[in-house]
Amino acid sequence: MPGPGRSQAAQAPGASGSSITWDPEHTPELAALVELSVSSIIEAGLFARGLAASGAALCIVVRTSTAYRRPLAREIAVALKRRCDIGDETALIMETVLHEALMNAILHGNLGLNSEARQGFGMLDRFQSLIDHRLKLPQFSNKPLVIGATWTSRFIDLSVRDDGTGYSAKPRALPDESRASGRGLAIIQALAAAVSFKEGGRLIEMRIAR
Template structure:
């Protein structure tokens, strides 16, 4: 069962931990005024840790560690980049309403299925109506897929029923994932639980979209039309910001 530990804004500065070099962790503690906390995924799974750090940092994200961290009340799961820094929007998010922040590289995001795990956490923390779980999970899957493929990998054609076209799409995805410049771009998923609705924000670091990007679902040419239509049908509200690099999905609580 997911912990319902108090949000960091209600008490002392957020705690931080992770199985990373001790010097790196100390630098993050000192530069951001955080509290260092113990973390080991084996200890978490064995039940010898009763809570996760509010911010869990890692050098390579994994389903196993993310699941253990969220189950013990973590508010953020961050795969550190080459600069070893926290995402710029993380601490302001933790100072606001209850929320979650996942920040992963494109190559890690491609290998993980974040949607089921995140939606399990959202339901367990009381932020998502259990009856809306399947809608939110499908929307989140579509938005993350768009962020990876059309955003960070900069591939603007989709797979096709034609075998040759599908093979070409698959090769293009694998080629971009093997290119560090594309693979190291970030996919950020944030969940913010307001009084009346849950907002899921899915952000990429792609080039956005030239020209006008609609603020609503009315025009379906932004990113993948099929995925956006699915999101529009299943979420209560959908909008796009940051020139199309952020999809905002809203679900009434």
């Protein structure tokens, strides 16, 4: 299938040269995602990277525009909940941290927007306009996001990698309590068992206790 999403999928870490397996029976939501992907340029698949031999790995590559429009965090959490046999509370934590990481990767990573634009109700309009504008530009909307998950009997490790310019990732405390933005990373750190930033802040890895 032609298109930028496809070419990026081929470059996903661990994807090259590995066999791709797919189990739609146990991941109907992601299966539906794949069906949609054919027409909307979203790439999804399981890939082999060590743990994948036992089926314990998942990698999804999506374009920024697709990631912004789809409830990906929920879909992935639902699929992982079924595959990993985890409880509702853990699934909600996964959905929450994944959602926060994805929004950071989309807005501040691939779309290159500054959260300062969100201070004040009036500024939300401008922030939304900036998002809509950049999503119309291929150089932003086609940038890939790579979402990964591996799991063991004790942990689920989630990762989100964007294609932005990166940032200086430092441990976050909650921001000034009344500040309307800037608390996404602090929430991830409060909910995850461990968080690390790599590749100049473009890759976030989050460990969730099962």
